Amino acid sequence: MNKIWLIIKREFLTRVRKKSFLVLTLLIPIFIAGVTIIPIIIAVKGEDHKRIAVIDESKLFTGQLSDSRGLYFKPLAEVSIDTFKRKYSEYGYSGVLYIPDIDVNRPSGIEYYSKGQASIMLESNLNRQVNDVIEKKRMELAGIDKDKLEEVRSDIKVDFRSGEDDRKGSSAVAYAVGYASGFIIYIILMVFGMSVMRGVMEEKMNRIAEVIISSVKPFQLMMGKIVGIAGVGLLQFLIWGVLIISLQMLIPLFVSADSMQAASQGAAIAQNGGNAAMAEAIEKMNYVVGSINWWLIISCFVFYFLGGYLFYSALFAAIGSLVNEDPHDAQSLTFPVTLPIIIGIMIMISAVQNPTSPLAVWGSIIPFTSPMVMMARLPYGIPGTVEYWELGLSMLLLIAGFLITTWVAGKIYRTGILMYGKKTTWKEAMKWVVKKG
């Protein structure tokens, strides 16, 4: 036991001490945080103090365009668009909205001039406001009272509740969480599995395996490597968790408190266009955080991460022990092991859309695919979408599964790691498993 601990320690430390570990571990959350934060910053800050000159030849828009935060409309009279569209910036405008003398029933030729491409926020804001004005005008012409229309218009959202405690939830949220965790498990299985395989190949080709096996049992060497690399993975997740949480706490420092508040009061300022989408997103985020049983998801994620990793990494270790001299051999040998993982991700993509289909249910129970597929189904709720017996059976089978794969892999590994010369096929390797002793 003491020896396996030494091996675990070495495998863990040699990987953690590498510069690439630090760089990757720090860069990935910065990347993720960047992807989350930058759009928010752009959304909030991007449109600050945009002054837009309005040249309205139709006179339909007088006093109709409403300013919103950071977006101000300034009607100009007696100005020709042809000359002004070249020099609006000299007067401190960021763009010109030009409305020719249009027919309300066949409006055309409304244009916006700016230096660079207008932002998607501005585009939707302008489109919406222009359409509102035109609509209002048309209603007037058709004799419809706009206020009356607003009164009768309905805007009800159905509350989706599930489970015995009638928890509010949305399938979009479950979809996103399920998809993300299924996909992360897939990446883990591939990346860490390959890492185990490369480690074994290195030991075999270096011929250090023989030295070490004269001190410890092959099984100890294999398990030490597998557990050591699992430790690296767990540490990485821990660091990422801490970093992501602390970085997200830092968001308010990047974005002014004022704009955050404005954003979180999204519904109230929904009229203000640009911020509406973001406010809605943030509101949804709050909704998400409330609607998912995070403890269940996180603890199941850790279980399926470890279970799936142990299930597959032993097989990857066995492959590593079969490779001789030529690293390309690994490719053909890995196929039978990567195939079920790829099938798993495919079932996962289908399960996340239809979590109670027989394919999804069985995919989440059979240990070859269960780590990915079960993580896709769990956010939809337990019990309800996933029954307790399904989760229990899936977990039990995964534990039994990794005990079996580890046993099989241990047998292959023991022989393979000391076999030099010709490439070994899976067929031969399976004979070693069946052979006693």
Added chain:
Amino acid sequence: MNLLEVNHLKKYYATHKAVDDISFVIPKGSIFGLLGPNGAGKTTLLRMITGIFYPDEGDITFNGRPFNPEHDIHQIGYMPEEKGLYKKMKVGEQALYLAQLKGLSEKEAREKVKHWFAKLDMNNWWNKKVEELSKGMQQKVQFIATILHDPALLILDEPFSGLDPLNANLIKQEIFDLSRNGTTIIFSTHRMEQVEEICDRIMLVNKGTKLLDGEVREIKQAFKQDLFRIGLGVIPNFAQVATHHFSIVQQDERGYTVKLSEDSSTNDILQHFIRHDIPITHFEEVLPTINEIFITQVQKTALYE
């Protein structure tokens, strides 16, 4: 007393018999040479003795008790033919790691590693990565890693391959030192001149079976072909050496190598030259080299195929 006794050891693979009923003993403190051509089953035999493989049949007695790999592994140091170290790991750390795997505590391991690094003049290698060292230097590290835990049985598979004469000599001296201090050493090789120089006992294997074993001196006696070297001051003419007591095997300007006839004695040879008044400068028995025995024995088994 024997440190190791091997009885009727067998290890069969699907296609061939790697080790087929081999028995031998190794007395405590001796240097035992394991000889055989490539593919003779030496490595398989050694892997069974180091507990890496389980024998299909037969048993091994280590230090008077049945061999228990789990426990006895700590008393064995094994340097395989293909030397291997973690390339990216630092030399000092690697030696510490390998010593700890052999059951030393971290403190003991550190002391031992420091002692040996100082002894073999390797102190400034501690923080170097293995890949920065030359092949010969790596081999020195490997040798130290093998003996750090003071094994009772040291198994060296081709320990000098890739070493320059200076370092080979250094390692050879260490092997002698260890042997003097009571370490039993198994020395596997096909470099015969080293065997004669280093080993007390040898065993010759081929195709998984034992051809012969015993003390080097005895084996040479057993395979002697009654050849003698006689140095002469004057080379005699043909008529002067025509006798039934011996026949000339080889001749040069200083004398003859002769084969003694069956019913004659060495004194008959000497008397023959004295009678012809040819001055004798020296006279000695020519024993076969292990190399010659090796080649004839291996060829003989090949003929039986």
